[in-house]
Amino acid sequence: MTHALHRLRPIIAWCLTALGVGFILVSACATQPITATSRHGHAAPASPRPPVTLERLVAAAGCPSAKAQGKAADFRQVVCQAPQGRYTIMTFDTQTGRDAWLAEAEPYGGTYLVGERWAVVSEKDLLHQLRDQLGGELRGQPHGAHS
Structure with missing residues (x-):
C-alpha cells in the first residue's frame, strides 16, 4: 500500500x-473586479439606497412640516401637506405589521407606494415621483373604487 x-x-x-x-x-x-451578483447572474447595484426612515420619507415628499397622527407600539404615521399635494406616511417596526395594515387599508381604495416596512398614501402621480427617489412598489386603486 x-x-x-x-x-x-x-x-x-x-x-x-x-x-x-x-x-x-x-x-x-x-x-x-469581482463583484457580488444577484441570483440571476446580474451585477449587484454598486451603491444601494440608504434605508428608508420616516424622516427620509418626509424629506423626499418635500414636506416643510409633518404632523404626527399616530404612534403605536408597531407603527408611526404622519400626514404632511407639501406644495405639490398631501401625503400620509407610515413606517412599521415589522414587515408583518405593514402587511396587516395594507390588508385593512386596501379595501377602502387609494394608491399606495409600498416599501420594506413603510407605505405612503397619495395621488398616483406624486407616488411615481417618490418611487423614483425611494424605490418601492405601487399598489391599489383610486379612492372610492371598491371591487
Missing part, C-alpha cells in the same frame, strides 16, 4: 499546483 501512496503523491502535488496556477491566471487576467 505504501508503494501506491508513493505513486499518488506526485499526481496530487501536480493537481494542486495546476489548481493554484489556474486561480492565479484567472485572477490576473480578469478585466473587471
Whole structure:
C-alpha cells in the first residue's frame, strides 16, 4: 500500500499546483473586479439606497412640516401637506405589521407606494415621483373604487 501512496503523491502535488496556477491566471487576467451578483447572474447595484426612515420619507415628499397622527407600539404615521399635494406616511417596526395594515387599508381604495416596512398614501402621480427617489412598489386603486 505504501508503494501506491508513493505513486499518488506526485499526481496530487501536480493537481494542486495546476489548481493554484489556474486561480492565479484567472485572477490576473480578469478585466473587471469581482463583484457580488444577484441570483440571476446580474451585477449587484454598486451603491444601494440608504434605508428608508420616516424622516427620509418626509424629506423626499418635500414636506416643510409633518404632523404626527399616530404612534403605536408597531407603527408611526404622519400626514404632511407639501406644495405639490398631501401625503400620509407610515413606517412599521415589522414587515408583518405593514402587511396587516395594507390588508385593512386596501379595501377602502387609494394608491399606495409600498416599501420594506413603510407605505405612503397619495395621488398616483406624486407616488411615481417618490418611487423614483425611494424605490418601492405601487399598489391599489383610486379612492372610492371598491371591487
